Amino acid sequence: MSDITQDFFREIGISKGMTVLDVGCGRGVTTEMLAEIVGSEGKVVGLDSNPRALNAALMQAKAKNLHHIEYLASDLMDVKLGDRKFDAIVGRRVLKYVSNPRQAIEQLANHLKPNGIMGFQEHDSTSVIDKENMPLHHEVNSWFWKLVESNGGNPTIGKEIWSIFNHDSISVRNIKPEAIVQTPENEVSLIPLLQNLSGLLVAKGIVTENELNAELIEKLESEKKQSNSIFIRELIFFVDAQKHGASRLA
Known part of the structure; x- marks a missing residue:
């Protein structure tokens, strides 16, 4: 997943020497990924409302001597950045948890330099599942999206993507949907995701510990x-937007 995110950032024009804001x-x-792309000549500011996550990120950046990374605590609906401007503003899996994503993007656009770009990666519950032959996959997949909803997320943000990014000051250059396809033979699977999220699924009451057993893993496989x-x-959904007044890419 990191590879396709990094490729996307490069595709939309993020490069060495840029100043980038990573929201959420x-x-x-993703902040460290961006720091690698912009290099020591550039600067990346990571913004999040979770102090524990930010503290962990800061400690990791210090351990790796990533001195061109800065972390700030802020809610996305009430960003305090003063008059700071960025070459690019990006986010991954963040807008679906924002109460008013269109308003958040409009406010963030105020912190883009002329010709500045926005690149956001959002995940949507649109799926392709053969319910008759894969009923267990259908059920387990529904657990993940119930977890998103339980955390205040919008599982169907995809249908709103275009309107979220079209404002008086910015507009969409490109929206690219991509899917991770599981076949009977490839290594793509629900199982690692299920194992990583099992604790949260139980804590939220979506499933019981008895349901999350070794037999379930075997049945999925x-x-x-x-x-x-x-x-x-x-x-x-990969969204590439740009501040108005810039020449738009074909």
Whole structure:
């Protein structure tokens, strides 16, 4: 997943020497990715409202001697950046958790330099599942999106993507959907995601510990191999937008 995100950032024009704002940065995974792209000549500011995540990100950046990274605590709906301007503003899996994403993007656009770009990656619950041959995959996938909803997320943000990024000051250059396809033979699987999120699924009351057992993992693997079907659990929307007044890319 990191590879396609990094490729996207490069495709929209993020390069060495740029100043970039990473909103909803969490523990700094994308922030460090951006720091690698812009190099020591550039600057990356990671912004998040979770102090624990920011502290972990800051400690990691210091350990790696990434001195061109800065972290700030702020809510996306009330960003305090003064008169700071950036060459690019990006985010990954963040807008679906914002109460008014259109307003948030409009406010963020005020911190873009002339010709500045925005690049956001958002995940949507649009899926392709053969319910008859893959009923267990369908059920488990629904757990993940219930988890998103339980955290205040919008699982169907995809249908709003275009309107979120079209304002008086910015507009969409390109929207690219992408899907991760599971086949009976490839290594793509729900299982690692299920294992990573099992604690949260139980804590939110979406499933019980008894349901999350070794037998479930075995059944998922067996269903995958025997289904003779592809499975797509979500669509990923990559949004490339630019501040008005710049020459638009074809």
